[in-house]
Amino acid sequence: MAFISPIVFAIVTIAAFAFAFKKGKEIYRNINLGQSEDLTDQPGTRLKNMLLIALGQKKMFRLTLAAIMHLFVYVAFLVTQIELLEIFIDGFTGQHRLLFYLFRDTLDSGFLTGLYNFTISFIEVLSILALVATFVFLARRNLLKVPRFVKSEMNGWPKLDANIILIAEIWLVTCIFMMNGADVALQIQKTGSSPYGFLLSGNIVGPALAGLGEGTLIVMERFGWWGHILGVLGFIVYLPFSKHLHIMLAFPNTYFGRLKPRGEIYNMPAITKEIKAMMDPNADPYAAPPEGADAAPAKFGAKDVQDLSWKNLLDAYSCTECGRCTDACPANQTGKLLSPRKIMMDTRDRLAEVGKNIDQHGPDFVDNKQLLGDYITVEELRACTTCQACVQECPINIDPLDIIVQLRRALIMEDSNSPEEWNLMFSNIENNAAPWQYSQQDREKWVNDLN
């Protein structure tokens, strides 16, 4: 029977990773549906940004409580991966705590045994901190109803998604303590004391469980072990469908973030070329474009996800819907329809839909839907003051404003969909060199009035 367990373990593990890999490839393909943009310059600065913002969580600390709670879960998550290493080793070999006995008996290393005990103890302490944070998070979402978690775009799946992950976190921590605690209890029953030096299981959970029957403890230990690893594998399978993808994408997203002043909105080179040709007195308006010249882009601005940059699409998949952007948005704060978080969620949902269409009907399928209008409405786009508060607040440097501007461009330049007042402003800039109806000749009248 002993060989069955490693086989089951191997099958489940490989299946989970294979599935996650397939979904990951789909996401990668979807992101690459976007327009190309070179974001590989200044690798040093990019690496620094990634280390500070993704790994170091620098921007999370703009909200202290949330940052500390998140840090607990985050560090516990990172460090628990070491525990996972042990589970994989034991799972594939069918051994029990192979590393511990290897260190203690085979290698007879006090240092490595101590390190092992310290690591497990550290994981146990972090797990408790993560558990505390998880309850705080659940309370903030479901009891205290912190405003940014209960905005309309969070209804339905996004709310459930967040809660599923938090409950999974409780599950994982419970399993760790069942596994370690029952293990310690069994050892106490057998030999009178535990060979391990686990801080919490060794001193609290194990002794408390030692009164249970041996059979119960064995079931508990196995349940904890399998429960933990199945929880982790389930998480891997679930990740591609969830906002929790941010745990991975936060890293590339901060690395490939645009290195420009926040206030800069990039100029469209295709338009520069057209205007320069218009302004050039020697240009022949009837001349055919030179051989090999870039054709004008199909669209000015973006109407659908494929018109956006791949970085916008990576942003969309990286968003964990925390809503700090929406919380800081002046339009949202004053009751307008715009929510920068919804811009990101809509972009991701539309992209997932386009990806699904490709998978089901091939790359040329047209579903007569698009991001602009079917997902994001004109009223939302019109409410933006381009104040960059959303960009400033995002803990992983997502840029909702860039998407808003590109959609606005398509509205104006493709659809001529503009408020009458804006049309007037445009023609004033063209004809009077000011957004108001005021002659350029009178621009220095104020000088006369000085004296």
Place this chain on the structure above:
Amino acid sequence: MELKVPTMAELAAEGRTPEVLFWVGCAGSIDQRAIKITSAFVKILNHLKIDYAILGKEEACTGDPAKRAGNEFVFQMAALQNIEILNAYQVRKIVTTCPHCFNILKNEYPNLGGAYDVVHHTQFLQGLINDGKLTVKGGGLFKGKKITFHDSCYLGRANEVYEAPRELLEALDADLVEMKAAKSRGLCCGAGGAQMFKEEEPGTQRVNQKRAEQAIETGAEIVAAGCPFCMTMLSDGTTEKAPGKVKVFDIVELLVQNQGL
């Protein structure tokens, strides 16, 4: 004393290029309230005999509201024409009292062929103080007066200029109080993104009302600003929310009052 404001064209006729171009901006040239900011800045420039000039009739909108509304054509038309003029005059340094002009000249003109050293007037004034050219009289009109500063988005978040305006207020010996949303967390006045030129979308409140509430909450008598558009929005908002209680001034206006210019 008569105030002379030289233009680039006049100086060019004398074969001269000034050290710095004062980019007045549309609001600063046209809007009655913003003209007062322009005048205040000119008073300082003239008083300190700064070698400057304006473009006058040759200045045109930078294209900012068109760009942010989504009309890249109108923006680039304006930008490329401006760049031709700026480059023809061999402009190197620009100072402006408008954060929108500041941002777009500084960040979006360079890759269209117009690279200049661009500063906001609060940075320029701070530089004059640091260089010892301008001595602010402490203990004057604003000593101990509660003043709050409104960060305009295109000066603050966009370009991370938070300290220059505050240091000027401190030089006035004012009691600087911060709003609950300040610096990088500052709340927009509601005018950016070409909102200035259209009605706000439907909502529960106007953005400038919300910002005015935050300013009034500080208990400050004066709201200091550094942007002609914020000036309009905040003046309207505070007049509506606390009529007669709060005054909105640009920092350079406060400075001129303090110096008795």
